[in-house]
Amino acid sequence: xxxxxxxxxxxxxxxxxxxxxxxxxxxxxxxxxxxxxxxxxxxxxxxxxxxxxxxxxxxxxxxxxxxxxxxxxxxxxxxxxxxxxxxxxxxxxxxxxx
Amino acid sequence: xxxxxxxxxxxxxxxxxxxxxxxxxxxxxxxxxxxxxxxxxxxxxxxxxxxxxxxxxxxxxxxxxxxxxxxxxxxxxxxxxxxxxxxxxxxxxxxxxxxxxxxxxxxxxxxxxxxxxxxxxxxxxxxxxxxxxxxxxxxxxxxxxxxxxxxxxxxxxxxxxxxxxxxxxxxxxxxxxxxxxxxxxxxxxxxxxxxxxxxxxxxxxxxxxxxxxxxxxxxxxxxxxxxxxxxxxxxxxxxxxxxxxxxxxxxxxxxxxxxxxxxxxxxx
Numbered sequence: 001x002x003x004x005x006x007x008x009x010x011x012x013x014x015x016x017x018x019x020x021x022x023x024x025x026x027x028x029x030x031x032x033x034x035x036x037x038x039x040x041x042x043x044x045x046x047x048x049x050x051x052x053x054x055x056x057x058x059x060x061x062x063x064x065x066x067x068x069x070x071x072x073x074x075x076x077x078x079x080x081x082x083x084x085x086x087x088x089x090x091x092x093x094x095x096x097x098x
Numbered sequence: 099x100x101x102x103x104x105x106x107x108x109x110x111x112x113x114x115x116x117x118x119x120x121x122x123x124x125x126x127x128x129x130x131x132x133x134x135x136x137x138x139x140x141x142x143x144x145x146x147x148x149x150x151x152x153x154x155x156x157x158x159x160x161x162x163x164x165x166x167x168x169x170x171x172x173x174x175x176x177x178x179x180x181x182x183x184x185x186x187x188x189x190x191x192x193x194x195x196x197x198x199x200x201x202x203x204x205x206x207x208x209x210x211x212x213x214x215x216x217x218x219x220x221x222x223x224x225x226x227x228x229x230x231x232x233x234x235x236x237x238x239x240x241x242x243x244x245x246x247x248x249x250x251x252x253x254x255x256x257x258x259x260x261x262x263x264x265x266x267x268x269x270x271x272x273x274x275x276x277x278x279x280x281x282x283x284x285x286x287x288x289x290x291x292x293x294x295x296x297x298x299x300x301x302x303x304x305x306x307x308x309x310x311x312x313x314x315x316x317x318x319x320x321x322x323x324x325x326x327x328x329x330x331x332x333x334x335x336x337x338x339x340x341x342x343x344x345x346x347x348x349x350x351x352x353x354x355x356x357x358x359x360x361x362x363x364x365x366x
Binding site for chain 1: 132174177207208209210211212213214236237238239240241242243246247268269270295296299301302305306334335336337341
């Protein structure tokens with residue numbers, strides 16, 4: 001059905017909301033850098049940074065591609081559920097199987 | 099006027115019922131789900147199913163909302179296959195209840211072999227009794243893989259995709275679900291799944307056929323008014339009233355009416 005909005009209208013409606021989200025992300029990365037202790041190689045933070053790079057590649061369907069970047073791409077059921085919840089991203093080097 | 103086809107009202111207050119009614123909610127469906135802890139016996143599920151089929155419809159009726167339900171053991175509790183089979187064995191005794199629409203929300207959580215076994219047995223139960231199926235797809239990084247495994251299981255068992263709703267789709271799963279002939283649901287959550295804005299984007303990119311929205315309001319971070327908020331998002335973008343009605347009333351009504359048991363007032 002397409003969007004009835006013009007580019008100008010999209011910017012007018014949503015810019016401030018997403019300006020705030022970018023600042024939240026910047027502050028989160030600053031906070032992570034300032035924090036003490038081990039964990040500098042946290043795979044979730046790596047996944048977040050990889051997604052930011054994807055946003056700037058100029059290609060369409062960024063939301064779909066970010067979700068795919070963070071997804072488990074293996075195809076066989078695992079032997080046993082290790083926990084109830086999910087973490088939000090896969091370690092990037094292990095995306096093809098675990 | 100709207101239908102919220104997936105909301106866990108056992109976890110919500112009467113204030114939420116009141117606010118939903120004021121926002122135009124006329125009917126809901128409530129799938130059986132995980133309580134936030136593992137129930138230890140099938141008797142615990144029996145009591146939960148009584149709550150879903152007896153108490154909750156009466157509570158909703160106080161606010162003019164028609165309440166319907168789906169029964170199952172949730173995939174989060176499917177690692178214990180023995181308990182799951184006990185629960186499956188008590189479901190048929192509730193199927194004569196006129197507000198039970200089908201089996202749900204079944205599916206996968208961590209995509210394990212035991213979860214697959216219990217999913218397949220739920221599908222078989224639904225097909226044996228000619229029931230609709232409501233599918234939960236896994237969270238976050240597990241969703242893409244789980245959605246594909248679930249669709250394969252449904253196809254392998256010969257389920258009619260027109261009688262299956264696959265819920266919690268996002269940008270990376272919606273196309274595959276619709277292309278295989280299933281119905282798809284978008285869950286509107288503040289932090290995970292879809293925001294009202296992203297759901298509106300998905301309608302714009304993938305159309306409005308066989309696609310609905312729900313709040314999946316429960317005991318976690320969720321919003322029982324998410325459906326009217328998505329209606330409002332579509333309205334402020336300039337979408338037609340007819341389009342908004344289709345995704346928030348007509349589509350759920352069409353799918354759910356296949357049960358022969360769903361009731362909602364004719365739209366105003």
